[in-house]
Amino acid sequence: MIKTPENPHQRVADKASHEVIAKAMSEGVDTCFTRFDQQGKQCKFGVEGVCCKICHMGPCKITPRSPLGVCGANADTIVARNFLREVVGGAAAHSDHARHLVLRLKAIGEGKGGDYEVKDVKALKRSCTEHEIPTENRTTQELALDLAMLFLGEFTSQEETLKSLKLAPQKQQAVWEKTGTAPKGIDRMCVESMHRTHMGVDHDYRNLLKQAYRTSLADGWGGSRIGTMVSDILFGTPVPIRSQANLGVLDVKKVNVIVHGHEPALSDMLAAAANDPEIVAYAKAAGAEGVQLAGLCCTANEILMRRGVPVAGNFHQQELAIITGAVEMMVVDVQCVMPSLPTVASHYHTEIISTTNIAKTIGATHMPFEADKAYESAKVMLKRAVDLFKKRDPAKVAVPADKSPLVAGFSVEAIKYMLGGSFRPSFRPLNDAIISGRIRGVCGIVGCNNPKTEADSYINALSRELVKRNVLLLQTGCAAQASAKNGCMTPETALELAGAGLREVCETVGIPPILHMGSCVDNGRILEAATEICFEGGLGDDLSKLPAVGVAPEWMSEKAITIGCYFVASGCDVILGLPFHTSGSANVNKFLQEESKELFGAAFYEIADPLAAADKVCELIEQARENLGINKKAERKLLDMKDRRALNV
Numbered sequence: 001m002i003k004t005p006e007n008p009h010q011r012v013a014d015k016a017s018h019e020v021i022a023k024a025m026s027e028g029v030d031t032c033f034t035r036f037d038q039q040g041k042q043c044k045f046g047v048e049g050v051c052c053k054i055c056h057m058g059p060c061k062i063t064p065r066s067p068l069g070v071c072g073a074n075a076d077t078i079v080a081r082n083f084l085r086e087v088v089g090g091a092a093a094h095s096d097h098a099r100h101l102v103l104r105l106k107a108i109g110e111g112k113g114g115d116y117e118v119k120d121v122k123a124l125k126r127s128c129t130e131h132e133i134p135t136e137n138r139t140t141q142e143l144a145l146d147l148a149m150l151f152l153g154e155f156t157s158q159e160e161t162l163k164s165l166k167l168a169p170q171k172q173q174a175v176w177e178k179t180g181t182a183p184k185g186i187d188r189m190c191v192e193s194m195h196r197t198h199m200g201v202d203h204d205y206r207n208l209l210k211q212a213y214r215t216s217l218a219d220g221w222g223g224s225r226i227g228t229m230v231s232d233i234l235f236g237t238p239v240p241i242r243s244q245a246n247l248g249v250l251d252v253k254k255v256n257v258i259v260h261g262h263e264p265a266l267s268d269m270l271a272a273a274a275n276d277p278e279i280v281a282y283a284k285a286a287g288a289e290g291v292q293l294a295g296l297c298c299t300a301n302e303i304l305m306r307r308g309v310p311v312a313g314n315f316h317q318q319e320l321a322i323i324t325g326a327v328e329m330m331v332v333d334v335q336c337v338m339p340s341l342p343t344v345a346s347h348y349h350t351e352i353i354s355t356t357n358i359a360k361t362i363g364a365t366h367m368p369f370e371a372d373k374a375y376e377s378a379k380v381m382l383k384r385a386v387d388l389f390k391k392r393d394p395a396k397v398a399v400p401a402d403k404s405p406l407v408a409g410f411s412v413e414a415i416k417y418m419l420g421g422s423f424r425p426s427f428r429p430l431n432d433a434i435i436s437g438r439i440r441g442v443c444g445i446v447g448c449n450n451p452k453t454e455a456d457s458y459i460n461a462l463s464r465e466l467v468k469r470n471v472l473l474l475q476t477g478c479a480a481q482a483s484a485k486n487g488c489m490t491p492e493t494a495l496e497l498a499g500a501g502l503r504e505v506c507e508t509v510g511i512p513p514i515l516h517m518g519s520c521v522d523n524g525r526i527l528e529a530a531t532e533i534c535f536e537g538g539l540g541d542d543l544s545k546l547p548a549v550g551v552a553p554e555w556m557s558e559k560a561i562t563i564g565c566y567f568v569a570s571g572c573d574v575i576l577g578l579p580f581h582t583s584g585s586a587n588v589n590k591f592l593q594e595e596s597k598e599l600f601g602a603a604f605y606e607i608a609d610p611l612a613a614a615d616k617v618c619e620l621i622e623q624a625r626e627n628l629g630i631n632k633k634a635e636r637k638l639l640d641m642k643d644r645r646a647l648n649v
């Protein structure tokens, strides 16, 4: 029985989504919003993190009347164990994604890459040099194989500390050594964490939470950064590129194919094949004007950043895109894909295609693709989508008009180039602008949507407020897509929102005040940018000293927890718009929100209101500026003649 979302205007911020939620209600189609309502009041024990089902003496729950589980575990142990398992989930997701890419690079190195090749040799050489692999007089294939083998070692190393940690400032590395949080191999960290949270192993909540930070670091500096590096090598390092975002990018005159999930491999092939003359001719023969490819979630970000493919929407819009009635096919890979999609699609002519053997859904058509015929597979899928176009019911089609222009593609390389030009690409102008106070600091705004809150509205309110207060924003994932839909991601409109200092800098160097840095695996790019700022000098030799803060306003996934943890463990304070499921243990919350500061120089904050979060971001930034002593330097004084004489120079 469908309960209507009481007011679509309170569920989502953008008008296009309002229209489609209203359409869903009139057509009797369930969405995450109706299902959220059907859930009713959510389980208190789950919310507090005090439900344990790790062994079959349980499930146990902690209450004032039963403060211990059957085995004697208290709330601290149970909450910390649950939290660590969530971090493992996030680290495993990012890192397995990275592993798939590394194996593809290895296949290229072995001459078995099929339709894939190294698109960005410069990026390959850059990564080799960073990892001390000699590049002189060596072929691309040799380098690809050496780098792939080194990266595979990052997953499997048993005793050696993760090599990629060396990409961080030395002081960070020293902190991780001192606190016992320097991770070994990525796979080992995940396995060890699962072992330690098994019944009857690690019961000390502090020890468990330190392992959560350690596992997250294996993701942030290992899995995620490797994922980004190899994506850049295989598909190209992003450079600024224009496109559009929101449901209005769907074109009723064309065959609409949406790619959704996180991995770029097949979507990159689909993007190439959509313009293949054979496919265009096939679409025209079916009465369409061509094929419109669009993306959702982070697969969208991957092909937006490199090919300018438009974004149909972020996480909460995956069902809404189908409900427009104009989507022939949705091709999904891994992560953030709702299992409801085939049910929603059954109301229309849409086919859901799953493409990887590790991610199947009942009701979806499974079409795994092989690297050696990836382009052909992409063409087969697109032809199938064209055939579905003939089954489209015009009476069910209503595509909202809304779409906003955007500029994306801000890899660290691209930012460096924009700041310093081709002769001296560098972060110096940014550091100088921060030191002079024209830019107060930097804020990373990342993460998902969550039907617990009005989708996009926290992200939008916070972004607009911070830009006004001269804070440069680095965004990824669904948060970046929210800003794009909100019209904040073109240099022109964003500059109008920016405070005078930020605006002056952005106009001078030609960057927008909100930089779209990619998918959620690309949060490693934010770490990379912070490290560049640190290396450039003048703002401390340690990431915890930077006037920089991270915010996850509307997060929902385990990956977001892991990302938050690796930011904090890297010295960057993180504000959460929605709390962790840890409130059942005051000790766990104290560790995450206070004691972490002593370990890493950063901690978590929970702030439900976007303007209060903006205040906190600015407070943390100003505190960092005070500590660095740069607020004094920022004071500009116009000297009169008396002052000049007093200078006595």
Ligand code: SF4
Pocket (backbone or CB within 6 Å): 052, 053, 054, 055, 056, 057, 058, 059, 060, 069, 070, 071, 072, 073, 078, 199, 200
């Ligand atoms: Fe209960 Fe302990 Fe088993 Fe958890 S591990 S389910 S608290 S008995």
Ligand code: MSK
Pocket (backbone or CB within 6 Å): 262, 297, 298, 315, 335, 336, 446, 447, 448, 449, 476, 477, 478, 479, 519, 520, 521, 556, 557, 559, 560
């Ligand atoms: S897709 S993890 S909903 S950002 Fe990366 Fe969006 Fe969050 Fe998935």
